[in-house]
Amino acid sequence: MFEPMLLEVRNASAFTGSGNNTYLLAPAGGPACLIDAGIGTEEHIEVIATHTAARHSPLTDVLVTHAHVDHASGAPALARRLRVARFGKHVWPEYDPAGVNWHHVADGARLAVGGTELTALHTPGHAPDHLAFWHEASSTVFTGDLVHAGTSVAIIHSRGGDLIQYVASLERILALEPQRLLPGHGPAIDEPARVLSVTLAHRRRREAQVIEALRRGASTVQMITDSIYDGLAPGLVVLARENVRAHLEKLRHEGRATCDADEWRGT
Template sequence: MTGSGNNTYLLAGGNGSAALIDAGTGEPRHLADLDAALTKARARLDRVLVTHGHRDHVDGVPHLARAYPSASFFKRPWPGEDSQPVAWQPMGDGESVIAGDEPLTVLHTPGHSPDHVAFWHEPSGAIFAGDLVVLGSSVMIHSSRGGNLAQYLASLERLLALAPTRLLPAHGPIVPDPATLLKAYLDHRRLREQQVIAALRAGYSDVQRIAESIYDDLDPALMPAARENVRAHLDKLKSDGMVTDEAGWRLR
């Protein structure tokens, strides 16, 4: 589910301080590349800023803590899920964190996961967007693990309102035209919601059947992901008061 792999971003200032956005997985080639980039920039790694607690973003934490014992680790708490052996520094919405010699504004952007944050570099309009967007794909909302579609849509709207110049995501290429992508994401989810409503209206009442009716000719390997997405829509419609899950899913 990570497409071409994970992006991490190293921000090194002229002051010799550097911050890494997302910790990766501890992959030896990544650690070697990071070390080479720090040497080239003549910077030391002072901070690791993590967008959220999914494994592809935090599994590298113990490796980084061993290699850079003076680095501090920042993340928004996710109670019950944060198990890495570091003393996390919590980040509140709207707080500033220093990366290199530049401030980044922490934006709490839940939905993909409850702890998700993005980092806004206001002077340039760039946003390090974590898993909020992936160019050429849609983003998983793991309803069964803290995902929440209504929150996710609100987070997309929040990014859109900031009129970012670029989005730098944790997977896939940099997004050069954020407004177009964010609006397309919002439209796509509205369309999916209409499809879920149509499936309920047609009498489908369980997640599997609804998913099969929406996702034609789906690779069976992707069916669990399709079910997660359908479930996310059903949960949103339920919280909107439009559906009930008593005796199967149905419209109110």
């Protein structure tokens, strides 16, 4: 039975929801692998050290889904404390808050880690470097920030977020027909097809709202954001604007909107 251990980072905030999940694969007596590095808190590292020591399973590999700080920035602290041999991620030279010596993980790479085999799936959209890790034997996917149960994922245009890629990445995961998703935030997803479909439908609905806002004459990212989102906490307005911008860029790419000096119009 494939039972990755959920080790929570306990960094709840407006941006991380209930906080980040990391997952430990630690076969008794074999090499351990951690999926996502967290932020390097003493408490998190202590929990990892306790579990790996109890199983005589030294942490040799850390795989990171993407470079965002809540997923990657703990890598140097892990390197110092646990002598991790390899840190794997899809490299993104323009953005790297961790600064460890990354081993580049390409799309389709088969990774012998944690006593089993995972396949890396390059699934950009939330971030250009985003990877999901597919454990075919148990039909489980570690999905990072591709999909969360009950909340939508931020597509941050100014940090390389891309909605066309995001939709393609969701469809790629859906096509695998997985039985379980283990996301970077929130609970495990036991009905992947339903949750992925809801996530795709949410994006289509937002897109329709953006098109409708343009039709009614809203022409700036701020105006469109104000017309769609109601009563957002101030800290989340920035993310909402990023999402709207990502939708507009998708529409522009598809020839359904134009932009001139920050003024947007539908076509």
